[in-house]
Amino acid sequence: MNLLEQVVARAKTDKQRIVLPEAEEERTLRAADKVLADDIADLILIGNPANIDKKAGEWGLKNIGKATIVDPLNCAKSEEYAALLAELRKNKGMTLEQARELVTKNNLYLGCMIIKTGDADGQISGALSTTGDTLRPALQIIKCAPGITCVSGAMLLITDRKEYGEDGIVVMGDVAVTPNPTAEQLAQIAYTTAQTAKSVAGFKDVRVAMLSFSTKGSAKDAIDKATGKSVYIIDKVLEGTRLAQEQYPDLQVDGELQADAALVPSVGATKAPGSHIAGKANVLIVPNLEVGNIGYKLVQRLGGVTAIGPILQGIARPVNDLSRGCSVEDIYYMVAITACQAQDAKAQG
Incomplete structure (x- = not known):
């Protein structure tokens, strides 16, 4: 089936x-x-x-x-x-x-x-x-569900490339609701997307990758001198990963990881040696809605991936x-x- x-x-x-x-x-x-x-x-x-x-x-x-x-x-x-x-x-x-x-x-x-x-x-x-x-x-x-303050949307991505995700199935969030989630919201999105992967996609072993344009410190956020805040998004993803690991100890989650490091075993082994998620992720958490929406539509239209959703979660x-x-x-x-x-x-x- x-x-x-x-x-x-x-x-x-x-x-x-x-x-x-x-x-x-x-x-x-x-x-x-x-x-x-x-x-x-x-x-x-x-x-x-x-x-x-x-x-x-x-x-x-x-x-x-x-x-x-x-x-x-x-x-x-x-x-x-x-x-x-x-x-x-x-x-x-x-x-x-x-x-x-x-x-x-x-x-x-x-x-x-x-x-x-x-x-x-x-x-x-x-x-x-x-x-x-x-x-x-x-x-x-x-x-919202107990302990959740952030509603989000997950997309089921199905490809005939069985080596990726869970036999060719990857769940991505958030692609639908929260434009620019905070680190705390990213942690919640990781948890609720993992729940969707279990309840809808039927995953028994959920492996969550928190995505960025950097893998394990390969790039650093620039700092705005006026505000002292990060210009980019790596620090937010790192903090979201830490919070997800702390708040949901049963959740298998790691980051920050680039998409290829999350999905391809050889790339994961090279870029993130020792990571229990790199190269084996079946759930991908993107840093903002812009990335999620553009990302799933690109793989759907250019890569021939079947996209199902968005599936709302957190309610x-x-x-x-x-x-x-x-x-x-x-x-x-x-x-x-x-x-x-x-x-x-x-x-x-």
Whole structure:
């Protein structure tokens, strides 16, 4: 089985309840039908039930009846959700009336409230919504996982070059959310990306490389004389590595490493002799979003690598974002990925 087939198989072993708040959108509804047909997850579809039924009939979708359909304008728990949301956001000045408005007219907020009250395990949106729209209710309602303050996004990179990463699979973070993480945030990104590598990619032995343009002191940061601060990024990566090793003692992590030193055994042995990660890394942590976004798109377009994601991480229960150009297949597999993350989140407590 390839990686995506393995993810689907893992999702099936312990079905999770996944919310699709954009259920009246065609790609989403078609993907839901396929998910339900393949018995990958229990789905909660948010939308007008009559519209969903009509569209399912028009498009020949036979399995939508297996889903739970929640009508935001006629939801039995609307008042419960509104009261809890108002309580969660009272320090920000939210009134009960404002909370009622959100849970009845904003499906993304309603979906997160369903998760918050334990009635669902994860959510996927983005076919119609921006990343900001997806993240805002998740951070306001579900919040970050314990000990985590930084949400990030990981990309699964799959190549036919089996000698790299884990049999040709590499997980890279952050490629989606935090533009210029601090050293403390880099340490958290290393940890949460390692968790994604376990829960989604199925890695048993996670080996994290903290990337830079230097390997073990081969270059030094310049110092701005006016501020006394490093001009470049090596020192940040070094401090992030130290914090990751200190805060997550079970995490196998090393840095700073150049990308070739992290991935190629011969280069790693030459540039970083004695490193337990160099040449063997299967998780790559980049120093900023600029590097991550450019890097994964270059290997995707020029190197023929399959890129899956971004997979959001660091939230207490998984909430994932889709591209507005996503396909039915993208949504289908993201349901399976979100289910695997939900399994892991429950195991972590």
